[in-house]
Amino acid sequence: MQDLINDIADTMANAERRGKVADYIPELGHVDPQQFAISLATVDGKVYSAGCATTPFSIQSISKVFTLTIALGQMGDSLWSKVGREPSGDPFNSIVQLEHESGKPRNPFINAGAIAVVDAIMMGHEPKETLGEILSFVRYIADDDSIYFDHAVAASEMAHLDRNASLAHFMKAFGRLDHDVDKVLGTYFHQCAIAMSCEQLAHAGLFLASDGINKPSGIRVVAPQRARRINSLMMMCGHYDASGEFAFRVGLPGKSGVGGGILAIAPGYGSIAVWSPGLDSYGNSLLGTQALEMFVQRTGWSVFGHY
Amino acid sequence: MQDLINDIADTMANAERRGKVADYIPELGHVDPQQFAISLATVDGKVYSAGCATTPFSIQSISKVFTLTIALGQMGDSLWSKVGREPSGDPFNSIVQLEHESGKPRNPFINAGAIAVVDAIMMGHEPKETLGEILSFVRYIADDDSIYFDHAVAASEMAHLDRNASLAHFMKAFGRLDHDVDKVLGTYFHQCAIAMSCEQLAHAGLFLASDGINKPSGIRVVAPQRARRINSLMMMCGHYDASGEFAFRVGLPGKSGVGGGILAIAPGYGSIAVWSPGLDSYGNSLLGTQALEMFVQRTGWSVFGHY
Amino acid sequence: MQDLINDIADTMANAERRGKVADYIPELGHVDPQQFAISLATVDGKVYSAGCATTPFSIQSISKVFTLTIALGQMGDSLWSKVGREPSGDPFNSIVQLEHESGKPRNPFINAGAIAVVDAIMMGHEPKETLGEILSFVRYIADDDSIYFDHAVAASEMAHLDRNASLAHFMKAFGRLDHDVDKVLGTYFHQCAIAMSCEQLAHAGLFLASDGINKPSGIRVVAPQRARRINSLMMMCGHYDASGEFAFRVGLPGKSGVGGGILAIAPGYGSIAVWSPGLDSYGNSLLGTQALEMFVQRTGWSVFGHY
Amino acid sequence: MQDLINDIADTMANAERRGKVADYIPELGHVDPQQFAISLATVDGKVYSAGCATTPFSIQSISKVFTLTIALGQMGDSLWSKVGREPSGDPFNSIVQLEHESGKPRNPFINAGAIAVVDAIMMGHEPKETLGEILSFVRYIADDDSIYFDHAVAASEMAHLDRNASLAHFMKAFGRLDHDVDKVLGTYFHQCAIAMSCEQLAHAGLFLASDGINKPSGIRVVAPQRARRINSLMMMCGHYDASGEFAFRVGLPGKSGVGGGILAIAPGYGSIAVWSPGLDSYGNSLLGTQALEMFVQRTGWSVFGHY
Structure with a gap:
C-alpha cells in the first residue's frame, strides 16, 4: 500500500496542469500550488502517507462534515427541519434555490446549509464557546491537540464576507436562523479556517469508515446508521454541482x-485525505481528485464495485 | 434470508398508507395498489422472493438503466457529449434546466436525458429495429425470453405525450437529437412499457452487483469500471429530486x-427488485422504498457502511 | 412632415451598422439587409412614406397585435384566463416562465402567448378557416385586399418548428390548448408569414391611434378602452426583454x-411602420428602432411627454 | 374636476374590500386602513383634493422616483452601467435575477436597483449628507419645507433589514456597490421613510407632467427627454410584477x-397622488389603484388613448 501511495505522490508531483489556487480569499491565494500530500488511515490502525502530509492547510468546507456530525449529535433528526438533504444542482454559493424554497437550504454542504448548521449548534451560546466546542470535537476525533484555527485566514474571509452574508441575511429574513447574522458568520468563517494536515484529517475521518467507531481508539463517535447517513450526504452533495462527477470518477x-x-x-477500509491547492472550475482540488481516482482504480475500493 | 424477505412482504401487505397509483398514464392507473413483490438475486446464484414476484409490471423509468448500458456499449464515453452526469435538483420532467444549459440534459435518468440516450442508440435505424435491440438485451441479461412490450401501456403514453414531446422538441431545437422527434418518442414510450416481474428484474440487474459479470451465467456484460459508473449514476440520479433521500434512507x-x-x-451481494404501485409525492414507490429501507437495516448492505 | 420622413430614410440609407438578418428561418435569411422603409399614416388621413414603403415583407410577430385584437373581439376578457398581461423579463422563446407558472404564458406577445391566442381564436375550426378570418381582418383594417400569406416563409418556419413545438406541447400538457398542436402551429406559422408593406401596415395600425376608429373610413374597429389596452400591452411587452429599452428610447x-x-x-397622431431587416441582439430591427427614436425626438410624440 | 375627485373619494370611503396593511414593517402596520386621500396638481397650477390629503404618510418606494432623478442629475447616463431599465418579471425583493445577471439589478425601482441608486448618489459622502441632499431635493420640488423623515419608520425598517441586506451584500460581492452595506442600507431606509401628504406628493411629481418644468414655479427640474425617460421607467417597472396590470387598467x-x-x-395634464394603506397581493395599494382607474376612465387621460 505504501508503494501505491508513493506512486500517486510521484505522479502528482510531476503533473503540469495543477489548477488554480483560490484567490477570492486573499490569504488562501498565497499558498504554494506545487504542494501535494496524501494520507491513508486504515480501519486496522495503519497510516500510509506521502508528500507534505504533516503540513497544516486550511480545511475550509471539509469542516462542514464535522459540524454536521456535532449538530446531529445535539439535535438528531430535528436538524432536517432546518436544512434538506438533496443535491442542489447549483454552485456552492447559489442563492436561487433559497428563494424558490423559502430560505431552506437544500443540504448541509452548500454554504447556506453549512451556515444553517452552525446556527443550529450555537444554541444560544457565543461564537467563542461554539468554536471551542467545534475545535474540541475535531481534536478529539483526530486525537491531536495541536489542531488550530488559522486566524489570519478567518480574518481574510471576514473581510470578504458579502456573498455569505447575503445567504445568511436571506435565511434570517425567512426566520431560518436563530442567532445574529454577524455571530453566525464569525463562527462559520473560523470553522472554515481550521488548519489540519492530511495525517490529522485522515485520522479525524476514520470513524466514518467504521460505522461510527474510531478504530484505533475503539471509541464510538456516532451510531452506525448515522455514520452511513453522513457518508450518503458526502456522496450526494460533497462536491457541490460536481458531486455526480466525483461519484462517477472516484466512487x-x-x-x-x-x-x-x-x-x-472507503467504508470498511479507511479514510483518505489528499491536498493540493490548485482547484478545478467547480472549486474542487484538481490533483486531489486525480489522486483519489488513481487510488480507487488501483485498490478497487469504490463503493459501487464488488471489492 | 428467505425469512427476512417474507417478513418484509408481510409488513408491506399490512401497510395502510400505500401511496397513489400514477394516473397521468391511464393504463397504469388501473393497477391494483394492494400488490407487493420483492425478489433478491444474489451473486452466488440464489433467488429469494415474496409477494407476487412473478407478476409482470410496467418497469417504466427503470428501463433507462438498460438503455444507458446499451448506449455506453455502442458509443463509450462519447455519450457524455450528449448528456451530463450530475443530479439536476429538479423533478423528472422539468424543462428549466434544459433552457439554462442549451438543451443538454443533466443526466441520463431524467426524462430529457433518457430521450437523448434513446436517440443515441437509434443510430439511424427505425424504432422497430431499435426496440428489437433493447428487448433482446433485456431478455439476454434476464435470461428470459418471455419479457415483452406492453403495447397498451405504450399506446396510453403516446396518447399523453405532450410533456415529453416538449422536452424532445426543445432538445431538437438545439440540435441535440439526430432523429425525428416522433420516432424517438415512439421508441422511448415502448422502452418504458417493458413488462417484467420482480424475479426477472432482479436477475437482469445482477451484472451491476458483480462488477459487470452476470454471475449465474458467468458472462461479462460490461467492464468492471462501467458497472461501477452505472451504479454511481443510479445513486446520484436514480430517484430524481428525491435521490438524496433514497441514498440517506436506503444507501x-x-x-x-x-x-x-x-x-x-448491493455491489458484491446481489440485486433487489421491489414493486408496489402506490407512489410518494416524488413519483417513487412508497412501499418499495420502505421495503428496501427495511431490507438494508436488517442486512447492513448499505454501501456507506462497514458490512 | 414629409421632410422629416425623408431625412430619416436618408440617415438610415447611409447607416453602416445595419444589424443581422434573422437566419434561423432560412427563407428570411435571403432578404437584402440594405432595404429600409418608413410610412406614417396620420389620424387626419394623410400618408407620408420614404424608402421601399410599398415592398411587402414578412411581418412575423407584428401579426400578434392583429390576432390579439381578433381574440378580444371573440372572447372579451375571458381571454385573460388563457394568457397573462405582464412583461416576462425573458426572451421571446423562453420556456422557464411556463414551467414556473403551470403553462400559462405571461403575455400575448411572447411566442407561447401568441400560440395560446391562436388556439383561442380557432374555436373548433380548421386552420384554413381561421387563417381566412385572420387575413380578412388584416385586409379589412388595412383596406387592401392584396395582402397575402407568404407560403414559402410559412413552409420554412414549419421546417424549423422545434422551439415553438416545445412551447406548444408544454402548454398542451397543462391543458392550456384546446386544439391539436400541429394545427395550432400550422396556423401560427402562417399568421406570422403575412406579407405587408410599410404603407399597408401603417394603415392597418391606425385604429389604435384613434381610440379604436379607423380614421380614414370612420369605421370603429374596437371600443376605445380596448384600443388603449392593446396599446398598453404593446408598450409593456411588444419588444420582449427589450421592451423597457424601447419605451426608454422611443416612448x-x-x-x-x-x-x-x-x-x-402615437395615440391621437398616427401609426408608424418601419422596416429594415437587420436585427439587434434582442431580435428587434436595429435601424427600425433608430428611425423611430429619431422620429420621436423630432416630433415630440412620446406618450411620456407633454406634446 | 373637483366633483370627480369628490366622487372618487366617496366611492373609496365606502369600499368594503380595502386590502391588507403592510405588516412586515411593524411601524407601518399600525396605520388605520380606513384612510383614503387623493390630490391632483395640474400643469396650469390648480390643485384638487379629497379625503385626508394633508395627512403625511410613509411614501416608501415612491421615493425611488426622486433618488433616480437625483442620480441622473449627478451621473447622467453612466448610471445605466450600475442598473438596468427593463421590467424584471419578478417580485420587488427577488434575488434570483441578480444571480443570473452578475449582481446588476434589472431596473431602479426593484429594491436591489433602488439600493444601487442610493449607493450611486452617496459619492463618498456619509449617510447624513446624502439624506440631507435627498430631503432638500424633495422639499424643493414640492415647494414645502415641512416634509420630513419619519425616524420611527426608518428604525422599524432597520430592525427588519434582512431581505434588503441580502440584496445589498449580494451586489457588494459582485463589486456593484462602492460604499459600506450598512451605510447604504441606513440611507435607503431613511429615504423610504420620507413622510408626505398627497398634496405634497402631487406637487412634487408635477415636473414629470410638464416635460421637466415644475409648472407653478416655472423652474426647470430636468430636461424634457429625462422627464420622459423617468416616466417610461415608471410605466414599465413602477409596480414590480404588476406593472403590466397597472398599465392595462390605468394607463x-x-x-x-x-x-x-x-x-x-398624466403628461401634459397633471400629477395625481393617491393614498390608501391597504395593499393587494403584489404590494400595491388596492383602493389607490381603483381610484386611479376610475379617474382615468372619467378623464380619458390614459397615455394610450386619443384624449
Whole structure:
C-alpha cells in the first residue's frame, strides 16, 4: 500500500496542469500550488502517507462534515427541519434555490446549509464557546491537540464576507436562523479556517469508515446508521454541482474544500485525505481528485464495485 | 434470508398508507395498489422472493438503466457529449434546466436525458429495429425470453405525450437529437412499457452487483469500471429530486419507475427488485422504498457502511 | 412632415451598422439587409412614406397585435384566463416562465402567448378557416385586399418548428390548448408569414391611434378602452426583454417582428411602420428602432411627454 | 374636476374590500386602513383634493422616483452601467435575477436597483449628507419645507433589514456597490421613510407632467427627454410584477409604495397622488389603484388613448 501511495505522490508531483489556487480569499491565494500530500488511515490502525502530509492547510468546507456530525449529535433528526438533504444542482454559493424554497437550504454542504448548521449548534451560546466546542470535537476525533484555527485566514474571509452574508441575511429574513447574522458568520468563517494536515484529517475521518467507531481508539463517535447517513450526504452533495462527477470518477463519499483538501471515506477500509491547492472550475482540488481516482482504480475500493 | 424477505412482504401487505397509483398514464392507473413483490438475486446464484414476484409490471423509468448500458456499449464515453452526469435538483420532467444549459440534459435518468440516450442508440435505424435491440438485451441479461412490450401501456403514453414531446422538441431545437422527434418518442414510450416481474428484474440487474459479470451465467456484460459508473449514476440520479433521500434512507444505487418498481444494487451481494404501485409525492414507490429501507437495516448492505 | 420622413430614410440609407438578418428561418435569411422603409399614416388621413414603403415583407410577430385584437373581439376578457398581461423579463422563446407558472404564458406577445391566442381564436375550426378570418381582418383594417400569406416563409418556419413545438406541447400538457398542436402551429406559422408593406401596415395600425376608429373610413374597429389596452400591452411587452429599452428610447407602444418590421402607435397622431431587416441582439430591427427614436425626438410624440 | 375627485373619494370611503396593511414593517402596520386621500396638481397650477390629503404618510418606494432623478442629475447616463431599465418579471425583493445577471439589478425601482441608486448618489459622502441632499431635493420640488423623515419608520425598517441586506451584500460581492452595506442600507431606509401628504406628493411629481418644468414655479427640474425617460421607467417597472396590470387598467406612468401611496403622471395634464394603506397581493395599494382607474376612465387621460 505504501508503494501505491508513493506512486500517486510521484505522479502528482510531476503533473503540469495543477489548477488554480483560490484567490477570492486573499490569504488562501498565497499558498504554494506545487504542494501535494496524501494520507491513508486504515480501519486496522495503519497510516500510509506521502508528500507534505504533516503540513497544516486550511480545511475550509471539509469542516462542514464535522459540524454536521456535532449538530446531529445535539439535535438528531430535528436538524432536517432546518436544512434538506438533496443535491442542489447549483454552485456552492447559489442563492436561487433559497428563494424558490423559502430560505431552506437544500443540504448541509452548500454554504447556506453549512451556515444553517452552525446556527443550529450555537444554541444560544457565543461564537467563542461554539468554536471551542467545534475545535474540541475535531481534536478529539483526530486525537491531536495541536489542531488550530488559522486566524489570519478567518480574518481574510471576514473581510470578504458579502456573498455569505447575503445567504445568511436571506435565511434570517425567512426566520431560518436563530442567532445574529454577524455571530453566525464569525463562527462559520473560523470553522472554515481550521488548519489540519492530511495525517490529522485522515485520522479525524476514520470513524466514518467504521460505522461510527474510531478504530484505533475503539471509541464510538456516532451510531452506525448515522455514520452511513453522513457518508450518503458526502456522496450526494460533497462536491457541490460536481458531486455526480466525483461519484462517477472516484466512487467514494467525499468532501472537498477550497483550500485544496478532500476527505474521502472507503467504508470498511479507511479514510483518505489528499491536498493540493490548485482547484478545478467547480472549486474542487484538481490533483486531489486525480489522486483519489488513481487510488480507487488501483485498490478497487469504490463503493459501487464488488471489492 | 428467505425469512427476512417474507417478513418484509408481510409488513408491506399490512401497510395502510400505500401511496397513489400514477394516473397521468391511464393504463397504469388501473393497477391494483394492494400488490407487493420483492425478489433478491444474489451473486452466488440464489433467488429469494415474496409477494407476487412473478407478476409482470410496467418497469417504466427503470428501463433507462438498460438503455444507458446499451448506449455506453455502442458509443463509450462519447455519450457524455450528449448528456451530463450530475443530479439536476429538479423533478423528472422539468424543462428549466434544459433552457439554462442549451438543451443538454443533466443526466441520463431524467426524462430529457433518457430521450437523448434513446436517440443515441437509434443510430439511424427505425424504432422497430431499435426496440428489437433493447428487448433482446433485456431478455439476454434476464435470461428470459418471455419479457415483452406492453403495447397498451405504450399506446396510453403516446396518447399523453405532450410533456415529453416538449422536452424532445426543445432538445431538437438545439440540435441535440439526430432523429425525428416522433420516432424517438415512439421508441422511448415502448422502452418504458417493458413488462417484467420482480424475479426477472432482479436477475437482469445482477451484472451491476458483480462488477459487470452476470454471475449465474458467468458472462461479462460490461467492464468492471462501467458497472461501477452505472451504479454511481443510479445513486446520484436514480430517484430524481428525491435521490438524496433514497441514498440517506436506503444507501444503495437504485432506479425507480412510475409503475411502482425499484431496482436496487448491493455491489458484491446481489440485486433487489421491489414493486408496489402506490407512489410518494416524488413519483417513487412508497412501499418499495420502505421495503428496501427495511431490507438494508436488517442486512447492513448499505454501501456507506462497514458490512 | 414629409421632410422629416425623408431625412430619416436618408440617415438610415447611409447607416453602416445595419444589424443581422434573422437566419434561423432560412427563407428570411435571403432578404437584402440594405432595404429600409418608413410610412406614417396620420389620424387626419394623410400618408407620408420614404424608402421601399410599398415592398411587402414578412411581418412575423407584428401579426400578434392583429390576432390579439381578433381574440378580444371573440372572447372579451375571458381571454385573460388563457394568457397573462405582464412583461416576462425573458426572451421571446423562453420556456422557464411556463414551467414556473403551470403553462400559462405571461403575455400575448411572447411566442407561447401568441400560440395560446391562436388556439383561442380557432374555436373548433380548421386552420384554413381561421387563417381566412385572420387575413380578412388584416385586409379589412388595412383596406387592401392584396395582402397575402407568404407560403414559402410559412413552409420554412414549419421546417424549423422545434422551439415553438416545445412551447406548444408544454402548454398542451397543462391543458392550456384546446386544439391539436400541429394545427395550432400550422396556423401560427402562417399568421406570422403575412406579407405587408410599410404603407399597408401603417394603415392597418391606425385604429389604435384613434381610440379604436379607423380614421380614414370612420369605421370603429374596437371600443376605445380596448384600443388603449392593446396599446398598453404593446408598450409593456411588444419588444420582449427589450421592451423597457424601447419605451426608454422611443416612448411609443410598439410591436416588432423578426422580419425587421416595427409598428408603433402615437395615440391621437398616427401609426408608424418601419422596416429594415437587420436585427439587434434582442431580435428587434436595429435601424427600425433608430428611425423611430429619431422620429420621436423630432416630433415630440412620446406618450411620456407633454406634446 | 373637483366633483370627480369628490366622487372618487366617496366611492373609496365606502369600499368594503380595502386590502391588507403592510405588516412586515411593524411601524407601518399600525396605520388605520380606513384612510383614503387623493390630490391632483395640474400643469396650469390648480390643485384638487379629497379625503385626508394633508395627512403625511410613509411614501416608501415612491421615493425611488426622486433618488433616480437625483442620480441622473449627478451621473447622467453612466448610471445605466450600475442598473438596468427593463421590467424584471419578478417580485420587488427577488434575488434570483441578480444571480443570473452578475449582481446588476434589472431596473431602479426593484429594491436591489433602488439600493444601487442610493449607493450611486452617496459619492463618498456619509449617510447624513446624502439624506440631507435627498430631503432638500424633495422639499424643493414640492415647494414645502415641512416634509420630513419619519425616524420611527426608518428604525422599524432597520430592525427588519434582512431581505434588503441580502440584496445589498449580494451586489457588494459582485463589486456593484462602492460604499459600506450598512451605510447604504441606513440611507435607503431613511429615504423610504420620507413622510408626505398627497398634496405634497402631487406637487412634487408635477415636473414629470410638464416635460421637466415644475409648472407653478416655472423652474426647470430636468430636461424634457429625462422627464420622459423617468416616466417610461415608471410605466414599465413602477409596480414590480404588476406593472403590466397597472398599465392595462390605468394607463399612466406610476410608482407605488408599500405605505399605500401611488404617484401617477398624466403628461401634459397633471400629477395625481393617491393614498390608501391597504395593499393587494403584489404590494400595491388596492383602493389607490381603483381610484386611479376610475379617474382615468372619467378623464380619458390614459397615455394610450386619443384624449
